Amino acid sequence: MGDGTADRPARSDRQVTDPARRLGEQWQPPGHDRRELDRALAGHGAESDTSVHFLYIGQGHQTIVSQIIADELGLKPQDITVVDEMDTFTRVWSISSGTYSSRFGSVGTSAAALAARKLRAKLVEYAAHLMDVPANDVEFKDGAVRLKRGKGPSYTVKDLAGRAHWNTESLPDGMEPGLQATAVFGFTVAKAVDAEDRVNSSNTYGFIAEVMAVEVDPDTAQITIVRYVTVHDAGTIINPMIVEGQIYGGALHGLGGALYEEMRYDDDGQFLTGSFMDYLVPTASEAPTIEIAHLSSPSPLTTLGSKGLGESSSMTVPAVIANAVSDALAPLGVRITELPMTPDRLWRSIREAREKKGS
Structure with a gap:
C-alpha cells in the first residue's frame, strides 16, 4: 500500500x-497489576502530604499525584508534597508491587483519588461538627467547607488540619486524631486461576x-x-x-x-x-x-x-x-x-x- x-x-x-x-x-x-495503596494527609502548615507506595523513576508520578490530590481537595498542585514510601529495607512486603507494565495510570491514580476522597469526607464531617450542623448541610468547594445555604463560617483544609492537630478535643466522637486517610485500590473483577491455569492479570x-x-x-x-x-x-x-x-x-x-x-x-x-x-x-x-x-x-x-x-x-x-x-x-x-x-x-x-x- x-x-x-x-x-x-x-x-x-x-x-x-x-x-x-x-x-x-x-x-x-x-x-497492569491489581492493587495499590496511597495515604493522604491534611497538613496544618503550608502543605499537605501524600504517601505513595510505588517507585517513580522519571515518569512524572509526583506531578500527577499532586494534581489528583489538589483537584479533589480544591488546592493547588504546589500545595501537595508527594512522598515515596516503598522501602524494602524497612518493609519487606507491601501491598503495592512496584512500577511496571504501565500500572500507575490505572491503579496508582485510582488509589490516590480514593485516598483524597476519603480525606475530603473526613474534612466535611469535622467541619460540620464544628458548625453544629448535619454533614448534608455543608459542601466542600474551592478548598474549603462551607454551608450550602445561608451565611456561616467556612473552614479551609489548612484551618481544619490546624484545629485537628492542636485541639483534639474539638474532634467529633469516634474520629481518630490526625486528618489522614489511607485507601487501597483493588482490581474489582479479579478472579482466581481457572482449571486450565489461566488468569486475567x-x-x-x-x-x-x-x-x-x-x-x-x-x-x-x-x-x-x-x-x-x-x-x-x-x-x-x-x-x-x-x-x-x-x-x-x-x-x-x-x-x-x-x-x-x-x-x-x-x-x-x-x-x-x-x-x-x-x-x-x-x-x-x-x-x-x-x-x-x-x-x-x-x-x-x-x-x-x-x-x-x-x-x-x-x-x-x-x-x-x-x-x-x-x-x-x-x-x-x-x-x-x-x-x-x-x-x-x-x-x-x-x-x-x-x-x-x-x-
Missing part, C-alpha cells in the same frame, strides 16, 4: 526512481494504533521514516504534557530496538558492544516527527477512568517499522525476520534477494 506521495528528488551520485514507501500498523494493549487495557510510511534506499539500505502517526486510547488523560513525553520516550525506545540496539558477540564469545561507541542508541537527530492523536474511552474499572500508556509505543514501533520495511522491499523478495534492521544486515538481505532473482 503506497502513501501516494511524490518521488524523492534525485541525488547527484545516483537516482532512486521508485522510492519504497509503505505502511505498517499494529494494535497493542498494555497490561490486567485490570484494564489501553490501546494503540500506529501507521508508519517509510522510504528504503535499495542501494544503501538506508531507512527513512517519511511519516509516523500514533493514536492512543489511555482513557482519561490527567496530564497531556506528561502523556506526550511518555509517548515520545516509548517510540524512541522502540525505534532503538528496531534499527540500532544490539548485544553482539564474536565467535569466541567476546562482547563487542560494551560501550556507547559500539552499542548504538537513537538520539534527537534520529528522532522522527511524531503525529500524536487520542481516542479516549474512560475505563469503568478505575477511579478516574484512566489507563496506562507509558510502554505502549516501545512495543508497537518495532513491529510497525519492520512491517513497513518488509512491505516496501516485498517486490525484491525481502522479508524482515530479524531485528535490529541495521544497514549492513538489511543490505545483505537485499543483495541476497537480488542474487537469487538473478539466478
